[in-house]
Amino acid sequence: MCVLSRLYGYAGKVLRINLSSYDVKVEETRKELVRGYLGGRGLNARRLYDEVGPNVDPLSPENRLMISTGPLAGLAFPIGTRLNVTAKSPQTGLLGDSNVGGHFAAEMKFAGFDQIVIEGRSERPVYLYVHDGSVEFRSASGLRGLTISEAYREIRKELRDVRAQIALIGPSAENLVKFSGIFFNVYRPAARTGLGAVLASKNVKAIVVRGDGYVEVADSKRFEEFVSFIEELIYSHQQYWPRRVMGTSRILLAANMLGFLPVRHFQDSVADYPYGVSGERLALEYNVKNRSCFSCVLPCSRFYVVKYGTYEGCFGEGPEYEALAGMTVRIGIKDLNAALKLVSLINDLGMDVISVSEVISWCMELFERGLLNKDEVGLNLEWGDVNSVTQLVEMISRREGFGGLLADGVAKAAERLGRGDELAFHVKGLEMIQADPRGLKGYGLGFAVASRGADHLRSEPFIELADDPRLGAELFGEPEATLRLGVKGKGKLVAYYENWCAVVDSIEVCKNIAENMEILTFDRIAELLNIVTGIEVSKDDVIAVGERIVNLERAYLAREGIRRKDDRLPKRFLVERIKDGPSKGHIIELETMLDEYYEVRGWDLINGLPTTRKLVELGLSDVVEDLERRGIKLLDGKDLTSGLPTMEKFTDKLAKLRLSDVVARLSGG
Amino acid sequence: MVKRKLVVDPSKCVGCRYCELWCSFKHEGVFSTSLSRISLIKDDRLGLDYPVVCEFCDPAPCVASCPTGALNVLSNGVIYVDVGKCVSCSECVTSCPYNVLKLHPITSKPIVCDLCGGSPICVVKCPTNALRIYPVGVVEYGLEELAALLGKQFKRAAEAHKGLMRLWGVRVE
Structure with a gap:
């Protein structure tokens, strides 16, 4: 039994594991870091910036994999708690970062740690058993090659502990597939950006946590009241029941109605068979019960069983929208049973289903256009061919034949194949999610600027789906900001939501509830942090944390050589108009939105780098020094108006750095 | 005196551990799943969630x-x-x-478990109604006409249904 520190809400300890020497060190969680970055994604991003430099190869022992929770993990807070996994990504070579729910985060806190940092490389295959403040390196030689569910069973059998929480990698990670993930308790993957391969490169098959500790809050009475208040907000929310019945799988039918589905690799934005593969149908015919993350009152994960047909008896949790749309409309499969089987296969092998759906649909489109033929792949890759897809998935996982080419991600595959580069839909090396940016322009801008590559979870400007110009006018001073197909005001919208997402990812709560359902606004987060940790913070402080994290991640990318030219979207979305459906005729006006975005951020419009003034304002002077020492020239940004953008003061405190000013200054020395 | 106890509907339990946390908070003032009177059995692969209690x-x-x-x-x-x-x-x-x-x-x-003196916090906080208190009062089943009409066929249905009613926290005799 370990008694946790008096840093309320936190465990107060960081666990550092060096696998090369099997050294274990326990450090204090630093209070000033907690104040500046809160936890989770923020804490990890800071450590990555400080400890993993530009020369580190992602699959080398020098790379560090960090798992971090936030101040709310382990508490009976009604919004499920999560954790963040960060390392340098082997897939993009940049920031690798993935967020996951389930019960691991809380158990890790009960075991006594806010953050686990893993470095080095073990010479024999091991799994780490972290319990009550200590670490055991246990042999994993018997686990090699086992799928996620098999290894989960074996470890549970060996440890004989029902409460042990297990994070695992599958066989694809062992084969260093660049988009393999870390799977928490079988069905919950932290799969984006290939962190499974990082763990595999360290010769670690699994991380197990278990603890008997406890967490205290600073003010118990106010906490109880605040929880009742939040519970009521959640239970009375109009999205409560749709989310509880369908989770995010409900988006598929909605996306078809609005016209942003990735049908046949983004060739169409609407499908003519949406109900057959929808979350609605899953709920009606497949789902048998709900399951939930730790301490969540909106259990949106669904356990399904396939009732009949070839895949009768196939069961599992999920799938969420990304997996569902990825294995149905994106690759042309119309059979829901087959899609479920494929999702479960990809998960069990330990891969990111979003990236898999992109590499396969990319091949299929090349096939359709005659740029790829049967002899090269060894398979007939027609749209919706379940058998070929299944075989290709297994080939990728084993890095066999053509699968070996695809296993490095679509960007590198296109490069090595020398064909289909314009059709490879990724940003900064990370494959695109299941939403057509031409039909969701704020999301599109979000993909382009997201710090980990094409991803909606960095900004998630859900409000634009409301399509209500009054909201935009009121909140951002631009009616178009909250119109799905609008352009003006998207920079402000995305910047605001990016700050919000960064905070939500750092206090490690569920983004669906906290942000999409607008339950935890900045002022409520400030109140909550005060109740839980006892630290006095204002709403503006919380917004500043979000902005600090976004700027720090940007600085990290800048150090790796990322500039404005890399904030791009694949060509199809910029030039080809959507053929049909409610978003017909639209392209995405990226450059206009980018200008506005950098302006709002107080960044340099030419290079997309943060300005000195912005970084100093956010307390990141050490980052400025570091970048300058490495010869990265930042603009000073002196003509920026001061103050952080807040929802109310967004317009009058807007950064005034105009493109013409920058050009004039650059040319004038 | 007729005893009350907690009944669990396993088809409704989602395994969120909210009951454990509030139990621990009410009795110990801190949040921990090791300090609660109610404990969950879970297996993620098979979707097993079942709270056990005195x-x-x-x-x-x-x-x-x-x-x-x-x-x-x-x-x-x-x-x-x-x-x-x-x-x-x-x-x-x-x-x-x-x-x-x-x-x-x-x-x-x-x-x-001390039933929190009558209104257990786990029952109050359960987000899915999977936990109930088995009540003191007995409800008369009262389907004699169906039993007379259907005989053996009804017997089977009634057994299953009475089992369900117990899960719903209704005491049937």
Whole structure:
């Protein structure tokens, strides 16, 4: 039994594991870091910036994999708690970062740690058993090659502990597939950006946590009241029941109605068979019960069983929208049973289903256009061919034949194949999610600027789906900001939501509830942090944390050589108009939105780098020094108006750095 | 006196551990899944979520096993632990037929469900209505006309249905 520190809400300890020497060190969680970055994604991003430099190869022992929770993990807070996994990504070579729910985060806190940092490389295959403040390196030689569910069973059998929480990698990670993930308790993957391969490169098959500790809050009475208040907000929310019945799988039918589905690799934005593969149908015919993350009152994960047909008896949790749309409309499969089987296969092998759906649909489109033929792949890759897809998935996982080419991600595959580069839909090396940016322009801008590559979870400007110009006018001073197909005001919208997402990812709560359902606004987060940790913070402080994290991640990318030219979207979305459906005729006006975005951020419009003034304002002077020492020239940004953008003061405190000013200054020395 | 106890509807439990956390908070003032009187059995691969809690056995083996007489049954069936008499020998833990009773990780004294004095916090906080209190009052089943009409066929349906009603927290005789 370990008694946790008096840093309320936190465990107060960081666990550092060096696998090369099997050294274990326990450090204090630093209070000033907690104040500046809160936890989770923020804490990890800071450590990555400080400890993993530009020369580190992602699959080398020098790379560090960090798992971090936030101040709310382990508490009976009604919004499920999560954790963040960060390392340098082997897939993009940049920031690798993935967020996951389930019960691991809380158990890790009960075991006594806010953050686990893993470095080095073990010479024999091991799994780490972290319990009550200590670490055991246990042999994993018997686990090699086992799928996620098999290894989960074996470890549970060996440890004989029902409460042990297990994070695992599958066989694809062992084969260093660049988009393999870390799977928490079988069905919950932290799969984006290939962190499974990082763990595999360290010769670690699994991380197990278990603890008997406890967490205290600073003010118990106010906490109880605040929880009742939040519970009521959640239970009375109009999205409560749709989310509880369908989770995010409900988006598929909605996306078809609005016209942003990735049908046949983004060739169409609407499908003519949406109900057959929808979350609605899953709920009606497949789902048998709900399951939930730790301490969540909106259990949106669904356990399904396939009732009949070839895949009768196939069961599992999920799938969420990304997996569902990825294995149905994106690759042309119309059979829901087959899609479920494929999702479960990809998960069990330990891969990111979003990236898999992109590499396969990319091949299929090349096939359709005659740029790829049967002899090269060894398979007939027609749209919706379940058998070929299944075989290709297994080939990728084993890095066999053509699968070996695809296993490095679509960007590198296109490069090595020398064909289909314009059709490879990724940003900064990370494959695109299941939403057509031409039909969701704020999301599109979000993909382009997201710090980990094409991803909606960095900004998630859900409000634009409301399509209500009054909201935009009121909140951002631009009616178009909250119109799905609008352009003006998207920079402000995305910047605001990016700050919000960064905070939500750092206090490690569920983004669906906290942000999409607008339950935890900045002022409520400030109140909550005060109740839980006892630290006095204002709403503006919380917004500043979000902005600090976004700027720090940007600085990290800048150090790796990322500039404005890399904030791009694949060509199809910029030039080809959507053929049909409610978003017909639209392209995405990226450059206009980018200008506005950098302006709002107080960044340099030419290079997309943060300005000195912005970084100093956010307390990141050490980052400025570091970048300058490495010869990265930042603009000073002196003509920026001061103050952080807040929802109310967004317009009058807007950064005034105009493109013409920058050009004039650059040319004038 | 007719005893009340907690009933669990396993088809509704989602495994969120909200019951455990509030139990621990109410009894210990801190949040921990090791300090709660109710505990979840989980297996993520198969989707198993099932909370286990004191069944209020009559006679109670834990009470019988206690060598110092620290455990007693109150009139409402709840087990009362006299901490002063307890010597932490864990005989009660071994004797519990459901393996529900456990020792407090810090004080090493047994912790067991006390029904929170009548309105258990776990029942109040459960987000899916999977937990209920089995009530004192008995409801008359009252389907004699169906039983007479359908005979054996009805018997089977009624057995299953009465089982369900128990899960819903309705006491049928």
